[in-house]
Amino acid sequence: MTEQIKQRQPLIELKDVTKTYHDGKRKDVFAVSNFNLTLYEGETLGLVGESGCGKSTIGNMLVHLFTPDEGSILFRGQDIASMNERQFHPLRKEIQMVFQDPYSSLNPRKKIGWLLEEPLKIHRKDMKKEERKAKVEEILKEVGLDAEYANRYPKELSGGQRQRVSIALAFLMNPAFLVADEPVSALDVSVQAQILNLMRELQEKYQLTSLFISHDLGVVSYLSDRIGVMYLGHLVELGTTEEILKNPAHPYTKALFDVNAGVLFGEIPSPSDPPSGCPFHTRCVYCTERCKAEMPQVQTLSGEGENVHIAACHRIGVSS
């Protein structure tokens, strides 16, 4: 198992990625700052953190909906951050996203069959009409829907069924990389587990690389090989799921994961007005003068490559 993990190659590398929103009326929003992360082929990485910490901004940049202000996003060594739409087009079928709200991502005027055939018409020009229909039937079956759903409109489906269609759309082109941004948080609790199980089955079957964004730690731990913890636009800790659950190092991770710790007091500060020094210092029980003044550097606690455990906190190590 460990041997196998060590052989994995990087698929995506985010290097010093920074994104600030300027909308003119409001103050600038520092959504993502100097973010570094490597995703290895075939892994599922969970990205957790409270609302507003920049998780969706990372996801949207990875699927080329937004571009970073600074830094690069390498996909198989090619920088997608510097590509325009035309240059990115051939990669679009390789990089897919499942959104939180399955209704807004499905055109309500089109039948499910039409929605699923459309990407095949664009990216699989070699396919004949009958082959496309067969493929649509096959993918519907794979996500647990009868072939007759091809004749229905999105509004005729339940939330869970709509999310199954979104998942079918994402898997249709056999992508290399999937971003799932809170894919179950808009669904009834009773159907959340079914959708998560479906995603897990498909991840295992297709062995694709995925980034799973969620504020729900249970969900992330269930699906992910590794976990990254974000706070106010920064990656504050990263490690294997086992390591993060057993040996969390950052006080924010400990507070998030340990329901008994009860140390997560106060509100997350505004990303328009981030605190000086460590971004977490205003809520940290261990805060010192140094934490208020100096941004902690990311430090390696153990391992390397896909097994690395890193965290950014002045309490780690004696000096930095």
Ligand SMILES: Nc1ncnc2c1ncn2[C@@H]1O[C@H](COP(=O)(O)OP(=O)(O)OP(=O)(O)O)[C@@H](O)[C@H]1O
């Ligand atoms: N298009 C935008 N224009 C201006 N500000 C934005 C935009 N998109 C996001 N933001 C702001 O950037 C910050 C990070 O948002 P983001 O959605 O990336 O965080 P998140 O961790 O995914 O939160 P949530 O779980 O609530 O979606 C937030 O303060 C948000 O209000």
